[in-house]
Amino acid sequence: xxxxxxxxxxxxxxxxxxxxxxxxxxxxxxxxxxxxxxxxxxxxxxxxxxxxxxxxxxxxxxxxxx
Numbered sequence: 001x002x003x004x005x006x007x008x009x010x011x012x013x014x015x016x017x018x019x020x021x022x023x024x025x026x027x028x029x030x031x032x033x034x035x036x037x038x039x040x041x042x043x044x045x046x047x048x049x050x051x052x053x054x055x056x057x058x059x060x061x062x063x064x065x066x
Contacts, residue, residue, distance in 0.1 A: 014041075014053055038057050
């Protein structure tokens with residue numbers, strides 16, 4: 001597996017983790033909810049890798065129509 005594939009896997013894991021947290025709180029998750037949570041994570045973390053993966057996850061979600 002190349003590093004790009006590994007990064008994509010980590011991004012999808014991050015999205016899944018945030019979706020699970022939101023579902024446990026609200027019972028429903030919209031794409032905007034995920035993007036907002038990722039934005040919060042991006043702004044609040046001191047870890048460069050988490051920030052980078054959050055940005056890429058936001059872009060990935062924003063590029064999707066549904």
